[in-house]
Amino acid sequence: MCMIIDGAEQSLHYAPxxxxxxxxxxxxxxxxxxxILHGHRATVFVSAPHLPTGANxxxxxxxxxxxxxxxxxxxxxxxxxxxxDNWSLVVFAHLEALVRRQAFLSARAARNTVGFTHDDIxxxxxxxxxxxxxxxxxxxxxxxxxxxxATETFK
Numbered sequence: 001m002c003m004i005i006d007g008a009e010q011s012l013h014y015a016p017x018x019x020x021x022x023x024x025x026x027x028x029x030x031x032x033x034x035x036i037l038h039g040h041r042a043t044v045f046v047s048a049p050h051l052p053t054g055a056n057x058x059x060x061x062x063x064x065x066x067x068x069x070x071x072x073x074x075x076x077x078x079x080x081x082x083x084x085d086n087w088s089l090v091v092f093a094h095l096e097a098l099v100r101r102q103a104f105l106s107a108r109a110a111r112n113t114v115g116f117t118h119d120d121i122x123x124x125x126x127x128x129x130x131x132x133x134x135x136x137x138x139x140x141x142x143x144x145x146x147x148x149x150a151t152e153t154f155k
Contacts, residue, residue, distance in 0.1 A: 001037065001038070001040075001072065001073045001075065001076050001077065002037075002038045002076075002077045002078075002079060003035060003036065003037050003038070003062065003065060003076070003077070003078050003079065004035070004036045004038075004078075004079045004080075004120060004121045005033065005034070005035045005058055005061050005062070005078070005079075005080055005086065006033070006034060006080070006081055006121045006125075007031070007032070007033045007034075007053060008032040008033070008034060008125045008128065008129075009125065009129075010029070010030075010031060010032070010049070013029060013030040013031065013032055013132075013143075014027040014028065014029055014030065014137075015027055015028050015030065015137050015138065015139055015140050015142065015143045016136070016137060016138045016139065017132070017136070017137045017143075018136050019133065019134065019135055019136050028140060029048075029049045030046050030047070030048070030049070030140070030143060031046070031047050031048065031049045031051070031053075032044055032045070032046055032125075032128065032147070033045045033047070033053070033057065033061065034121055034124055034125060034128075035061045035062075035064075035065050036120055036121055036124060036154075037065050037066075037069065038120070040069055041065070041068070041069075041154075042124050042151050042154040043061075043064070043065050043068075043151075044128070044147050044148075044151055045057075045061060045064075046140075046143070046144060046147065053085055054085035054088075055085055055086070055088045055089075055090035055091050055094075056090070057085075058080065058085070058086050058091050058094075059090065059091060059094040062078065062094065062095075062098075066098075066103070072103060072104065073104075074104060074105040074106070075104060075105060075106045075107075075108075076095070076098065076103075076104040076106070076107040076108070077107075077108045077109075077110060078091075078095065078107070078108070078109045078110070079109075079110045079112065080109065080110075080111060080112070081111070081112050081113070082111050082112060082113050086111075087109070087111050091109065092109065095107040095108075095109060124151075124154055127150055127151075127154060128147060128150050128151070130150075131146050131147070131149065131150035132146055132147075132150075
């Protein structure tokens with residue numbers, strides 16, 4: 001099982017946001033982090049931009065996505081970009097804890113250059129961008145609904 005975690009480019013992530021108009025600083029800026037569990041599901045996490053990213057967020061994303069899957073294969077692979085908040089002792093300890101708790105027989109982490117994760121998650125973020133560009137988003141709830149609808153069929 002392979003999981004990819006990355007943050008999206010954030011320029012369209014405002015509510016309210018009107019189709020065809022540049023986002024204003026008057027709205028609520030939102031931050032999107034995505035996680036793809038290959039062959040199973042894609043998950044989007046929406047948060048406020050002032051909340052820090054880092055090892056804690058990465059570990060929470062791993063647990064959230066894994067807890068939503070009823071069957072787990074014996075081996076787990078995490079793919080992250082090379083940012084220090086993703087590639088840290090806390091994340092490694094968390095992967096080790098998953099193995100010690102017998103969630104997996106083995107867990108490995110792979111690191112890509114910062115800004116280069118994988119074509120799959122880039123395609124996923126392009127799908128989200130297209131969905132958001134096509135509509136007006138007047139509230140946080142509408143923003144989340146648009147994201148949810150765009151991700152329903154992505155695996």
